[in-house]
Amino acid sequence: MIIFIIIIFAIAGFVVSNRLKSKFKKYSQTPLQANLSGAEIAKLMLADNNIHDVQVVCVEGQLTDHYNPANKTVNLSPDVYYGRNAAAAAVASHECGHAVQHATSYTWLNLRSTLVPIQNSASKILNIVLIASFIGYMAFALPIPFIGYIVVGSYSIITLFTVVTLPVEFDASNRALAWVKTRNIVTPTEYEMSKDALKWAAMTYVVAALAALTTLAYYIMVFFGGRD
Numbered sequence: 122m123i124i125f126i127i128i129i130f131a132i133a134g135f136v137v138s139n140r141l142k143s144k145f146k147k148y149s150q151t152p153l154q155a156n157l158s159g160a161e162i163a164k165l166m167l168a169d170n171n172i173h174d175v176q177v178v179c180v181e182g183q184l185t186d187h188y189n190p191a192n193k194t195v196n197l198s199p200d201v202y203y204g205r206n207a208a209a210a211a212v213a214s215h216e217c218g219h220a221v222q223h224a225t226s227y228t229w230l231n232l233r234s235t236l237v238p239i240q241n242s243a244s245k246i247l248n249i250v251l252i253a254s255f256i257g258y259m260a261f262a263l264p265i266p267f268i269g270y271i272v273v274g275s276y277s278i279i280t281l282f283t284v285v286t287l288p289v290e291f292d293a294s295n296r297a298l299a300w301v302k303t304r305n306i307v308t309p310t311e312y313e314m315s316k317d318a319l320k321w322a323a324m325t326y327v328v329a330a331l332a333a334l335t336t337l338a339y340y341i342m343v344f345f346g347g348r349d
Contacts, residue, residue, distance in 0.1 A: 157205060
């Protein structure tokens, strides 16, 4: 059953990821009438929100864009940092949306930041238990409920993290889209492109959350569902 779940969501993730890359490739071919690069857009959005302690930097890779609250940096991939198109505008403003969340102590972002070290620890524990549980059970007759509590407890934290990520990502996109529209960074046509690109980016987090919830439900059923 767990293999089936993994395969289903792996396929869903693959489809969404390919769709996302396709959208960004398409919208990267649409030059902005404002002729602003992603870096320029990011710096402008930060300034408009009175954020002066966040740096905009270029990082290697494709779709590696992210905001790092630890060192207060908006990290943009080369295509976004130098890009002057609808896709670059969408990504740059979205990542700055996270910087605005951080500056305004957005509740969901604070919660996700708090969960990061806990989630990392839970992932390590889960991996160790899943690998060693069979050997441990066979060698030491460890009770199944004991293993179940660890697995379900650890995966509950992982699932909570993926769910909490959803409002963080959607809010960042909403802030970004509102700003690029109000600031006239994009035309109406470019706005729709940016909106569509961010929608598919958000879908990757939706798939991850659904996969986590489904897997958690499966583990609960296996360990505590009264199976024969």
